[in-house]
Amino acid sequence: MTTGEPLIVLESVNKWFGPLHVLQDVDLSIDRGEVVVVIGPSGSGKSTLCRAINRLEPINSGSIVFDGQPLPAEGRGLAKLRSEVGMVFQSFNLFAHKTILENVTLGPIKVRKEKPAAVRERAMQLLDRVGISSQASKYPAQLSGGQQQRAAIARALAMQPKAMLFDEPTSALDPEMVGEVLDVMTSLAREGMTMVVVTHEMGFARHAANRVVFMADGQLVEQAPPDEFFGSPKSDRAKDFLSKILTH
């Protein structure tokens, strides 16, 4: 599905949390339509990398370019950029005081100033697509984790984003709910959405990713198509990591 035309480009990105060097000279280019899965041990900087792309984490040095434009500083420019990049969080973060439908329609109505009636119609189609249209008038707390995460995906899609970021979308879910969320993500990937997915779901990485990026200690250690990465990892860190997670 990749087009060879870069949508997200990170160049020598560095980020410190105090003395902790969490992103070390990271270079990464993601093409339009490409699905990149980021894996690695915890604390390796995967989430920070994902969150840096829409500047939820500001970086200390280096550059991030999205769709030809460098990330703007705080302000309206940044808000506009964020509206074009969908984000799905580990803990869903649905707006607790709004119904599922209101969660999905808030962005298009307030940020894009679209007509509420048209937005509601599109939102219902999206909720239908992720299989929870019957829950539209409920509040987030009334839904299961898997349903909430699918609602969060619908909320991000409602902005018609150019790319989607997933920050460990299934890590907070009960095992039996992981599949329903991954199904939605897989179908998105098939439709050509540009996706950056931080996850521990190796199955998803194998069958939905165009490229697997392995991170450790704030560095991009290895990147390769999934078959190659899982079949014959080159770096010792990746071999070590895979041997630990694939033995069970």
Next chain:
Amino acid sequence: MSVLVDHFDVFASGFWLTFQLCLLSAVGALLMGTLGAVMRISPVPPLRWVGTAYVTVFRNCPLTIVFFFAAFGLPSLGSNADFLKIPGLDSLFTRLGIDLPYFRFGIIALSLYTGAFVCEAIRSGINAVSPGQAEAARAIGLTFTQNLRFVVLPQAWKAAIVPLGSVIIAMIKNSALAGFFGVVGDLSNGAQNLTSALGEPIIPVFVGVSIGFLIMTAPLGLLLDRIERRRTVAR
């Protein structure tokens, strides 16, 4: 206790005036406090400094001193607080519009002082909203103000309502000071007239004043208890 019956009109009109003072001051304090809280969490450092300075000064100065500044300081600066003669509102609350400024000064003193506490109550409410909520709002492209208005404040408000209620109850009690700073005819000034000018016995008069305040504060307290209990059940 016959004074309560003989001078019922003094207590009734005193109650009405104190009630007006409290209602207007509560609105003022909520506005000041919300503004202060928004400033204190704003991404612009000078705004944060102003918010913090406001809270530091008014939370830590005695209310009596704030009243002194309002009732004697403002006139010496040449202000009669005429900006509070709000057209329309002054026909409903007639004291707002009159020449004698002390009712307006009372509102200013109570609003500024109570606003500092409102600010902290709202800020604690904002802190009770999980950071993920604001983050998700930013991620879909809401601006700082939209984020506050549509996502953070509506939830912060719910968490803050019980502490806010306590702040307002304290403010209603504090409003008794206004009668000693030029406001004519509120509960405390009315009582003072009854005891000093008319020589009525002190204890029954102040029992009457206490009843006047309890009529305002006690139901508010019960309401807060009820909100809190309903919240616990919902949790």
